[in-house]
Amino acid sequence: MKFSSLLTGALMMGSAIAGAITNTDAVPADSSASLDKVVLPITTANSRGASAIEPKVITKVIMDKANDVLTSTPLAGLKRHRRRTPSTSSIEPRALPPLRWPYANSAVKIRGVSLGGWLVVENFITPSIYGQTNNPHIIDEWTFGSLQPRSTAIRILQQHLNSFMSEDDIRQIAAAGLNHVRIPIGYWAFEVGNGEPFLKLNQWELLKTAVGWCAKYGLKVLIDLHAAPGNQNGFDHGGRRGVNAWAGNATNVQRTVNILQTMSREFSQPKYASSVTALELLNEPVTDRNVVLDFYQRAYEVVRYPNGRSSPPSPLLVVVGDEFINPAFSDYWNDKLRPPTYEAVSIDSHIYTIFDDNALRLSSQDRINYYCSLKPKWAAANNVHWQMVGEWTPAFTDCAGGINGRNRGSRYDGSLKGSRGRINSCAQRSGDASTFTAKYKRLLGSMWEAQVDANEGGIGWLMWTWKTEAKAAEDWSYQKGLQYGWIPRDPTKRPNGIRC
Numbered sequence: 001m002k003f004s005s006l007l008t009g010a011l012m013m014g015s016a017i018a019g020a021i022t023n024t025d026a027v028p029a030d031s032s033a034s035l036d037k038v039v040l041p042i043t044t045a046n047s048r049g050a051s052a053i054e055p056k057v058i059t060k061v062i063m064d065k066a067n068d069v070l071t072s073t074p075l076a077g078l079k080r081h082r083r084r085t086p087s088t089s090s091i092e093p094r095a096l097p098p099l100r101w102p103y104a105n106s107a108v109k110i111r112g113v114s115l116g117g118w119l120v121v122e123n124f125i126t127p128s129i130y131g132q133t134n135n136p137h138i139i140d141e142w143t144f145g146s147l148q149p150r151s152t153a154i155r156i157l158q159q160h161l162n163s164f165m166s167e168d169d170i171r172q173i174a175a176a177g178l179n180h181v182r183i184p185i186g187y188w189a190f191e192v193g194n195g196e197p198f199l200k201l202n203q204w205e206l207l208k209t210a211v212g213w214c215a216k217y218g219l220k221v222l223i224d225l226h227a228a229p230g231n232q233n234g235f236d237h238g239g240r241r242g243v244n245a246w247a248g249n250a251t252n253v254q255r256t257v258n259i260l261q262t263m264s265r266e267f268s269q270p271k272y273a274s275s276v277t278a279l280e281l282l283n284e285p286v287t288d289r290n291v292v293l294d295f296y297q298r299a300y301e302v303v304r305y306p307n308g309r310s311s312p313p314s315p316l317l318v319v320v321g322d323e324f325i326n327p328a329f330s331d332y333w334n335d336k337l338r339p340p341t342y343e344a345v346s347i348d349s350h351i352y353t354i355f356d357d358n359a360l361r362l363s364s365q366d367r368i369n370y371y372c373s374l375k376p377k378w379a380a381a382n383n384v385h386w387q388m389v390g391e392w393t394p395a396f397t398d399c400a401g402g403i404n405g406r407n408r409g410s411r412y413d414g415s416l417k418g419s420r421g422r423i424n425s426c427a428q429r430s431g432d433a434s435t436f437t438a439k440y441k442r443l444l445g446s447m448w449e450a451q452v453d454a455n456e457g458g459i460g461w462l463m464w465t466w467k468t469e470a471k472a473a474e475d476w477s478y479q480k481g482l483q484y485g486w487i488p489r490d491p492t493k494r495p496n497g498i499r500c
C-alpha cells in the first residue's frame, strides 16, 4: 500500500505520496510556501548517492508537487500542470504482443482490488500482527524478524500468511463484479541475504496458490513486486521503514532483476494463460530516477524475454510504477519505455489525497472535483502508455491506526508530530465500520464513485485494499464497503449519481 502519487503525484499519497508520505516522516505541515524546494541528487547506477536520500526529503519533493496542485484555490492550480498531449501523429503505433487480457480495448476496463497486507504485512491493515509483539520498536517486517525470538516471529507470521486470505476471498471478489486482483509480494519470498532478518516462509507458494483460486473464479492477476532488497522507497511496506538503500547498491538492483526473471519464467507459462496477465516491476520506487529508469529497461528485458531472445516473448503486460511522476501532470514518461523497443508497457499511478495537510482540508466537493479532473488526463496519458490507477482509496482522512507508520498519529486530528493541527476528531472515521454514520458512509461512497468513474479514463483501476483485520481501518476495505453499502455490488453502477 501505500500509496502514491501526488495527487498522484501530487496529493498523494497513498501510497506514494501516499505511500510516500504515508510511511515517511511527517511532512512539515506547512503550506507550500514554506516547503523547501528539494532537488533529488541525480547519480548514476553505480553511485551510492541514492542511499543517502532520506524519506523525509523525498516526501518534501512529492509534497512540493502536491502543493503546487492544491494551494490557494485548490483546483485552480491544476491548470498550471496541463500536460501536453502529444499529437496523434507523434505517437508511434504501439505494438501489441499477444496479451492475456484486452488492455488495448477501451471498452473493457480493469476493475480490481489489491490483496494488501497479506504476503507483505502492513501494520495498518493487520495491526494485531505487530500489537501482539508487545514491542513498540517492531514497526516493519525487518524489525519483526530481528527484535523478537525467531520462533515467535515465524509462528505469528506463518499463522497470518496461512489465514488472512482464502479461496473464499477470491470468490467474493469475483462475485462483486471485479475482474482483476493485484497481489503484492516482497523479495524475501525468493531469497534473503546475509544479515537480512526477513522471514522467507511460504509466500511464493501461497502466491501460486492464490493465482490458482483466481483462475477458478475467472479473475485476472497482476503480480506486484512490492519490496526490493535495500528498500526502494523507505516506507514500512518496502520492508524497512526509513531506509532507502536499493538504488545505491548495484547488487540489490541485480537481485531485483533476477527475481523478476524468476516470476516471469513462472507466470509466462501456458498453465497461467487464464489467470496471470501482468507483472509490476517494482512498487512505488522513490529514489534516484536514473537508476530506476535503467532498472526498468533491464527488468523489461528479462520479463518480456524470460528465457532469452531466442524464445517466445512473455504474454505479460509490463507494469511500471510512475515514481510519483504522474503522467496526468508530467511529460516525463512520454519519451521513455516506448515502442518499438518497449511494447505493452503500462504506467501505474497511485492516487491518495490524505497524506498532506492541505489535501486533507479539501471540501468533499473539491475532492470529488479533483478526482474527476483526472479523467481526461488519464485518457490523454493513455495515448502514450496504457495508464492504470493501481492504488487509491475512498478514505479521505488519515485516521486509520498506523497509516502513517506504527505508533504515529494522524494529521486529521493533529496527533501526528509535525502536522499542522487538528481538522477534526478521528472518532468514527476509521476502525470499526459499524460505528460509521449514514452520512459518513454516503461520503465514502461518493469518493469511491468519483474515483471509479475518473480512473476509467485510462485502462482501469485497482482499489487499495480488499480487506483489513476486523475493526481496523475499515474505511479502506472493499469488503466492508460492500457489506455496509458504500460500495455497490456492481462496480458499473453509480448509486450517488456521480459521473465525471
Ligand SMILES: *[C@@H]1O[C@H](CO)[C@@H](O)[C@H](O)[C@H]1NC(C)=O
Pocket: 193, 229, 249, 250, 251, 252, 255
Ligand atoms: C550491497 O548490498 C549487498 C546485499 O545485496 C550487501 O552485501 C553489500 O554489503 C551492499 N553494499 C554496500 C556498499 O552497502
